[in-house]
Amino acid sequence: MAQSLMPHVVIFPFMAQGHTLPLLDLSxxxxxxxxxxxxxxxxxxxxxxxxxxxxxxNIHITEIPFPVIDGLPKGCENTSQLPSFDFYVPFLxxxxxxxxxxxxxxxxxxxxxxxxxxAISDFFLGWTLSVCQAFSVPRLVFHGMGxxxxxxxxxxxxxxxxLTTKRISEPLDFPGLNLxxxxxKADLPEAVIKAPDLTDPYTQFLLDVGEADINSWGVLVxxxxxxxxxxxxxxxAFYKYGxxxxxxxxxxxxxxxxxxxxxNPCSTxxxxxxxxxxxxxxxxxxxxxxxxxxxxxxxDEVAFGLESSENAFIxxxxxxxxxxxxxxxxxxxxxxxxVRDWVDQVQILSHRAVxxxxxxxxxxxxxxxxxxxxxxxxxxxxxxxxxVLNAKLVVEGLxxxxxxxxMGSEIDIVSRRDICxxxxxxxxxxxxxxxxxxxxxxxxxxxxxxxxxxxxSDRALDQLIDQLRTSM
Numbered sequence: 270m271a272q273s274l275m276p277h278v279v280i281f282p283f284m285a286q287g288h289t290l291p292l293l294d295l296s297x298x299x300x301x302x303x304x305x306x307x308x309x310x311x312x313x314x315x316x317x318x319x320x321x322x323x324x325x326x327n328i329h330i331t332e333i334p335f336p337v338i339d340g341l342p343k344g345c346e347n348t349s350q351l352p353s354f355d356f357y358v359p360f361l362x363x364x365x366x367x368x369x370x371x372x373x374x375x376x377x378x379x380x381x382x383x384x385x386x387x388a389i390s391d392f393f394l395g396w397t398l399s400v401c402q403a404f405s406v407p408r409l410v411f412h413g414m415g416x417x418x419x420x421x422x423x424x425x426x427x428x429x430x431x432l433t434t435k436r437i438s439e440p441l442d443f444p445g446l447n448l449x450x451x452x453x454k455a456d457l458p459e460a461v462i463k464a465p466d467l468t469d470p471y472t473q474f475l476l477d478v479g480e481a482d483i484n485s486w487g488v489l490v491x492x493x494x495x496x497x498x499x500x501x502x503x504x505x506a507f508y509k510y511g512x513x514x515x516x517x518x519x520x521x522x523x524x525x526x527x528x529x530x531x532x533n534p535c536s537t538x539x540x541x542x543x544x545x546x547x548x549x550x551x552x553x554x555x556x557x558x559x560x561x562x563x564x565x566x567x568x569d570e571v572a573f574g575l576e577s578s579e580n581a582f583i584x585x586x587x588x589x590x591x592x593x594x595x596x597x598x599x600x601x602x603x604x605x606x607x608v609r610d611w612v613d614q615v616q617i618l619s620h621r622a623v624x625x626x627x628x629x630x631x632x633x634x635x636x637x638x639x640x641x642x643x644x645x646x647x648x649x650x651x652x653x654x655x656x657v658l659n660a661k662l663v664v665e666g667l668x669x670x671x672x673x674x675x676m677g678s679e680i681d682i683v684s685r686r687d688i689c690x691x692x693x694x695x696x697x698x699x700x701x702x703x704x705x706x707x708x709x710x711x712x713x714x715x716x717x718x719x720x721x722x723x724x725x726s727d728r729a730l731d732q733l734i735d736q737l738r739t740s741m
């Protein structure tokens with residue numbers, strides 16, 4: 270199809286790895302369906318994005334400058350570049366200054382009569398709604414969360430007054446939500462259970478983007494209906510557009526990145542896993558995502574816990590300050606591998622040697638583990654996010670994992686003993702580990718079928734495109 274005749278979609282990711290990567294995978298899914306995609310991003314982020322889309326000629330990048338503001342180190346254009354989590358709120362607020370250059374991008378498209386069918390932008394970029402409305406372009410919002418966790422968070426905001434009377438461990442019951450686990454205040458993100466302080470910049474930011482969210486044309490969700498079907502109607506009820514915006518379940522998006530022509534380099538990681546594959550499913554993969562700020566003392570406990578479990582492991586460490594305890598790497602040689610470079614998590618989880626995932630339970634990781642049929646040892650780490658809700662869904666709702674490891678506060682350390690026991694429980698021959706393995710093994714094929722031709726997520730993407738084309 271000639272490119273000039275192609276339907277056109279604009280995608281604007283938030284500048285964080287966990288938010289950007291799923292939207293890059295969505296871009297590839299749209300590209301395969303002969304949709305032209307324009308990704309809006311900043312110069313530093315464009316460099317890494319280009320490496321991910323070089324085999325997709327229908328995907329293009331438009332760069333806009335990231336603002337220079339007081340309180341934010343110069344050159345930080347992605348949350349992964351922030352010196353610490355203390356800079357997160359200034360970073361969020363800085364993104365609001367991207368509104369003017371984004372407006373100019375749509376103006377240029379309007380002048381050239383190439384306005385898109387829609388703009389898909391991250392929840393944190395709520396100001397894109399008013400710009401899209403000015404050009405009569407439907408805005409779809411992307412959260413990077415699952416349906417149930419979003420429905421719980423929205424219910425918590427709506428019923429905030431009732432939450433103040435609840436004890437921290439008292440079970441919660443929200444109207445219209447059929448919860449697959451017992452929910453308490455302790456399970457909710459910090460921003461949800463705190464009384465709103467309208468003078469707080471972060472609170473005001475969340476209120477603004479939340480208002481833009483519920484007034485958007487639709488919602489794209491990185492999930493598949495077979496996983497969360499029962500919660501979709503209650504989630505959609507929060508949206509106001511027309512008779513209520515639709516939630517389009519189009520995931521797991523990471524599965525759209527399975528390019529058969531993509532080279533599979535025989536890296537150190539792959540070689541090491543191949544050596545372990547003599548015992549299929551024997552390795553536990555350990556990764557806490559890109560945002561968690563894990564102390565050196567806690568990393569020591571993880572190291573000793575993994576060692577004492579005597580289970581084979583591959584552990585991705587992102588800390589720039591931590592060094593393995595003296596003699597550890599020699600003692601674990603052949604049994605454990607500590608990796609500091611970027612790894613292809615989907616590829617690792619799909620390796621026949623891997624049989625468990627010690628995870629922070631970010632939603633991308635949850636979907637990637639489920640898609641690969643790998644059970645979880647859940648350890649939610651960031652209290653301001655929905656990781657605890659994801660962990661409860663995995664362990665208690667789906668039965669796809671074991672014992673949630675919880676950090677009670679910033680100064681608490683999860684002991685090497687607890688980590689060792691958690692690994693043994695998941696990877697050993699115990700009843701809980703076997704049950705989790707059976708449950709998630711059955712889910713993997715369902716997740717993979719969803720994105721294949723005729724699958725539930727593939728159909729949802731086609732229906733979305735058809736509805737956008739007929740509404741123009």
